[in-house]
Amino acid sequence: MxxxxxxxxxxxxxxxxxxxxxxxxxxxxxxxxxxxxxxxxxxxxxxxxxxxxxxxxxxxxxxxxxxxxxxxxxxxxxxxxxxxxxxxxxxxxxxxxxxxxxxxxxxxxxxxxxxxxxxxxxxxxxxxxxxxxxxxxxxxxxxxxxxxxxxxxxxxxxxxxxxxxxxxxxxxxxxxxxxxxxxxxxxxxxxxxxxxxxxxxxxxxxxxxxxxxxxxxxxxxxxxxxxxxxxxxxxxxxxxxxxxxxxxxxxxxxxxxxxxxxxxxxxxxxxxxxxxxxxxxxxxxxxxxxxxEADKEGLWHGVKPFDAKNGAFHAKPETNVMTYSGLTAKYLHNHASTHPDFYVITPAMVGGSELNDFKKTYPDRLIDTGIAEATSVTMGGSLAMKGVRPFLSIYSTFLQRAYDQVIHDVARQKAGLIIGIDRAGLVGGDGETHQGIYDIPMLSHVPNMTIAHPKDGAELYRLLDYAFKIESGPIAVRYPRAKDVFDASMFTQKPLDMPSWETLHEGSRGTIIAFGDILKPLNEAIVSNKLDVTLINARFIKPLDKRMLLSLKTDKPILTYEESTLNGGLGQMVLSKLYQMGRRVNAFKALGFDDTFVPHGDREAMLKRYGLDVESVIDAMREMIDDAP
Ligand SMILES: Cc1ncc(C[n+]2csc(CCOP(=O)(O)OP(=O)(O)O)c2C)c(N)n1
The missing domain is CATH 3.40.50.970 (Thiamin diphosphate (ThDP)-binding fold, Pyr/PP domains)
Structure with missing residues (x-):
């Protein structure tokens, strides 16, 4: 034996x-x-x-x-x-x-x-x-x-x-x-x-x-x-x-x-x-x-903890709280109901981007290209050029596979492709190979490209409205692997007229420019810490809001924040644009990932490790204010 x-x-x-x-x-x-x-x-x-x-x-x-x-x-x-x-x-x-x-x-x-x-x-x-x-x-x-x-x-x-x-x-x-x-x-x-x-x-x-x-x-x-x-x-x-x-x-x-x-x-x-x-x-x-064995929707491909005895998932869906992927899918579902000539394209991520329901309702309007990111981008661009505005739903990390197609096929020809960049920012358990922290540098220097990132679910819908409203493209709307509340009134908000930033908090001793879901907790921390600073929501990363840049108090410290890699990112763009516009900045700091690969782990824990959690941002701003002449 x-x-x-x-x-x-x-x-x-x-x-x-x-x-x-x-x-x-x-x-x-x-x-x-x-x-x-x-x-x-x-x-x-x-x-x-x-x-x-x-x-x-x-x-x-x-x-x-x-x-x-x-x-x-x-x-x-x-x-x-x-x-x-x-x-x-x-x-x-x-x-x-x-x-x-x-x-x-x-x-x-x-x-x-x-x-x-x-x-x-x-x-x-x-x-x-x-x-x-x-x-x-x-x-x-x-x-x-x-x-x-x-x-x-x-x-x-x-x-x-x-x-x-x-x-x-x-x-x-x-x-x-x-x-x-x-x-x-x-x-x-x-x-x-x-x-x-x-x-x-x-x-x-x-x-x-x-x-x-x-x-x-x-x-x-x-x-x-x-x-x-x-x-x-x-x-x-x-x-x-x-x-x-x-x-x-x-x-x-x-x-x-x-x-x-x-x-x-x-x-x-x-x-x-x-x-x-x-x-x-x-x-x-x-x-x-x-x-x-019975699963055809990909529910068991990657799982959250479950009950081994009966396969029931522990995490119960919360009422009205949805992932950003789910929020986007809901928006697209709604859009499809009034736009019969509209397609959603996904390179093999129907389940991950929560498009299963869309597929059930509109089986002929969901184009799953399989693992063919480059094809999905070129195809999306040419669809748009023929008057049908498609939404390409793609993870930030997989868009890397289609870099040339974004430049050569889409942006150069001003094709009106809307790119929904899912999992933008840290992704948690998948780690290093999947972090969505390279798409901003990848897209920021591409002519004709617009890049947006909402502060919350409601703003996501405004940005999507804007993306569908503009005639030419391309435009990328990023959203994180996180959750927010859905509310039906999100469908009927005031549309944005142009790419612009907004001021969330007014202060006199410095400015923080950031985008994404950090803004709400950051704003709360600024208030609770009685920090006398301005907080700007840079919901458009490209183009930058020049009018607001010109109004910055450049004699006071400026701190930029991005859950993204620094090289080619928001901070570098803000600083160089200020200099191009003839402004001189007294004290400047850019927070983000500094030329590194970020390993797997809980998003919050990783942000803390890299000095990118709310507390670290507040500390960094305070230090700059204290050091200021
Ligand atoms: C370039 C790229 N696109 C998408 C994914 C997401 N993804 C991970 S596994 C997988 C399915 C792979 O199917 P298959 O090769 O048949 O392996 P199986 O899981 O069925 O064993 C996909 C789409 C990926 N990892 N890489």
């Missing part, structure tokens, strides 16, 4: 140090380990939250990868890395799962400084094949590199970044990347695009072949010519080289991704092969937990 047979409780998963123990285990032991890992994931994630379904789906696949290959010499590259929890457990990190995604805790993605087994980091999708390409070219120069295995999901394969790399590596038959396509027919929500249809055809082809083998034996000889005529019709559709073979790969599959027998056989074959190989594995997203 092997060691694993004796494993009976969850403690055993926590005691795993290295994946090498898998080499001794037979199929039954592996199956028992898979069950234990699933129980551990349910138990642990019900307390911390985290990426649930993707991990439940790859339990057998990850165990099989570690059994057949020898990490860390063999390089296991996980695309996105959100499905890397089983890998973390097998490489000795189960004991740290109670800190998952929390401040200073275990990362929700792979991290090179967490383990030698994490050979590559991600967070954004579709990079694993290109990363494998780099390692393949490094291999002749580096004896420490063994086999190179890239794991990628069917959703992530949609992206140009993945397809470019697949095409590129197919051109090098002497290199032998092993690409594992984890096909669960889902992105966060149901997968889109023709590739996903093609994967269905491949699956049908396999069923067709096995059916053909069985039935041809049963059909009398005289009827066979007739059946073969019918067959020929569908044969062209179902046979012939598939996409991967056409690109130069040896293709295996589709195989049952929950069968150790099939997985281990295919992985061992690929290990022996000296050609580029694609192994197409079919898995069930959320496998082993009834609520997540």
């Amino acid at each position: 092997s060691r694993m047979r004796k494993r009976t409780d969850l403690m055993d998963v926590v005691s795993i140090k290295e994946p090498s123990f898998l080499k001794d285990l037979g199929t039954e032991d592996l199956e028992s380990l898979a069950r234990e890992i699933r129980s551990f994931l349910i138990n642990s994630l019900s307390k911390t939250g985290g990426h649930f379904s993707s991990n439940m789906g790859v339990v057998e696949l990850t165990i099989a990868l570690h059994k057949v290959f020898d990490s860390p010499k063999d390089q296991l590259i996980f695309d996105v890395g959100h499905q890397g929890y089983v890998h973390k457990i097998l490489t000795g990190r189960a004991g740290a799962f109670d800190s998952l995604r929390q401040t200073d805790g275990l990362s929700g993605f792979l991290k090179r400084n967490e383990s030698v087994h994490d050979c590559y980091e991600a967070g954004h999708s579709s990079t694993s094949i290109a990363a494998a390409a780099g390692m393949l070219f490094a291999k002749p120069h580096n004896a420490d590199i063994g086999n190179i295995i890239a794991l990628i999901g069917d959703g992530s394969l949609n992206s140009g970044a993945a397809l470019e790399a697949l095409n590129f590596l197919g051109h090098y038959p002497e290199k032998n990347p092993i690409i594992i396509l984890n096909d669960n027919e889902m992105s966060i929500t149901e997968n889109v695009g023709h590739l996903s249809r093609m994967l269905t055809q491949i699956r049908m082809r396999r069923s067709y072949r096995s059916l053909r083998r069985k039935t041809s034996r049963m059909i009398p000889k005289r009827l066979r010519p007739f059946t073969s005529k019918v067959e020929k019709r569908i044969k062209g559709f179902l046979t012939g080289p598939n996409y991967f073979e056409a690109l130069g790969y040896d293709y295996y599959g589709p195989l049952d991704g929950h069968s150790f027998k099939h997985l281990i056989k295919a992985l061992e074959n690929a290990k022996r092969s000296n050609k580029p190989t694609v192994i197409h594995v079919r898995t069930k997203k959320g496998c082993g937990y009834t609520p997540s």
